[in-house]
Amino acid sequence: MDELVDILDEQGNPTGQSCLKSEAHRKGLWHPTIHVWLYNKDGKVLIQQRGKHKDTHPLLWDVSVAGHVASGENIPLAAVREVQEEVGLIISEADLEPIGTFKAIHKISEDFIDAELHHLFLCELKVPLTALTKQESEVDALELIPLFRFAEETWGLANTAKYVPHGPTYYKTIVKEIKSRI
Template identity: 80%
Template structure:
C-alpha cells in the first residue's frame, strides 16, 4: 500500500512535510518506521520471513514486525497496528518497551533509496506460535528461534543472505536487550 509518510530531517525531527511512501523511497527521504521484536520468556525470538513480493529483501528473515508510520500517526499507534496486521496479535501500549531509534539508509537501486528511522520496541510474546496469524501478502513465514542461534546467525553474520542486512550493531543491540530480559 502506498500510504503517506511524514518526512524527517537528518536529526530525525519532523519537517512538517509528507509524501507518498513511493516518493520517499524514490527520493531517499528519511521517514519513520517501527520495528517490534517479539520474544519469549524462555529466550526465543520471533522472526518473520518477508513475503516473496516485497520490494526490498523478499524471502529474507527479518524483525518480528516492521512497518511504516503513516503521516500524522503516533509511533506507538503504528507499532500496535502493525503487530495486529502482520501477526494477528492484539497488544497494548504497556506491552511495548521502547529501545530507541536506529537510522538505516539502503540504496536498493538508482530509483529506490530506503532511508528510514526505525523506532525499535521489544514485546514479550505470551501466546504460542500457532496462535499467530500471519498477514499473507506481507509475511511468508514465522519462526521462533533460540536467542543463541539467532545471535550466531546475525551477530557473526554467519548466515549472510538469510537475514535482512541491518548490520551487526543493530543485531547486537537487539540480542543484548532480549538476553537481559530472559
C-alpha cells in the same frame, strides 16, 4: 500499500512535510518506521520471512514485525497496529518496551533509496507460535528460534545472508536487549 508518511531531516526531526511512501523511497527521503521484536521467556525470538513480492529484501528473514508510520500517526500506536496486521496479535501500548532508534539507508536501486528511522520496541510474546496469523501479502513465514542461534546467525557470521542486512550493531543491540529480559 502506498500511504502518506511524514518526512524527517537527517537528525530524525519532523520537517512538517509529508508525501507518499513511494515518493519518499524514490527520492531517498527520511521517514519513520517501527520495528517490534517479539520474544518469550524461554529465550526465543520471533523472526519473519518477508513476502516474496516485497519491494525490499523479499524472502529474507527480518524483525518480528516492521512497518511504516502513517503521516500524523502516533509511533507506539503504529507499532500496535502493525503487530495486529502482520502477525494477528492484539497488544497494547503498555506491552511495548521502547529501546531506541536506528537510522538505516538501503539503496535498492538508482530510484529506490529506503532512508528510514526505525523506532525499536521489544514485546514479550505470551502466546504460542500457533496462535499467530501471518499477513499473507507481507509475511511468507514465521519462526520462533533460540536467541543464541539468532545471535550466531546475525552477527556471529554463521548465516548473515539469510537476514535483512541491518548490520551487526543493530542485531547486537536487539540480542543484548532481549537477553537482559529473559
